[in-house]
Amino acid sequence: MRSELFESILNAVVHHDHYFARKIDVVGRQNLSHHQKLTSAFRMLANGYSADSTDEYCRLAESTTIENLKHFYKVIEAIYGATYLHKPNREDLKRLISKADKSGFPDMIRNLNCMNWEWKNYPTAWADQFKGYHNKPTIVLEVVASYYT
Template identity: 80%
Template structure:
């Protein structure tokens, strides 16, 4: 992730929720950078809470609370921009682009794939097995173009 994007998300989250403001812990350090890095690592890499503790120096309970607060903040900040139904102008624009690409009347497409989850927690591995007995998750993507 580019540093500018990380800083932009960090500033938006800190301004939205006081949970992410800079606080001094018992050891004398805990920055919003640690909390954001922890949340990104857990979401992007599927890393365990133990590795979050080792890398970001956050306890398990703090990492779970941090992830929940982060997800709520992201939805509140970016939800109206990116999670909305298209209006009439958006639909017209999407239909024109689809028509130029040879897909008339297509507004969006849905694609799914099974993704190997190499860092799946051992406790969850049984719930996420595929037909090869490997832990996977299903990624769904909806794209307009």
């Protein structure tokens, strides 16, 4: 992730929920930094790390990591939900279909998370290993993401 995007999300999250702001605890020490909290949430969501494995890198206990993740997804939904987490309307669909056709993914809207794509220049030795859709060598694309231009 680009550092500008990380910092932008970090600033939005910290300004929206004071849970992520750095505080002084009862003993007078500084609490966990917002960078630690956000990094642990991203590592769990993006890389599939377990809550206890973030202790090594981010220095968060498992229970703190789970609490942190719950705060994180609630804040993200509150901040970005209306913009990015809605069902596409007609204009969105037209734009996505047009962009998908230009990129060579005409069936993108029908199935956003997985699609079979015919593999034309495959190594001959691998032909039987990748036979699937319509008995032709294919590659399964598991994620197709759209972006705004």
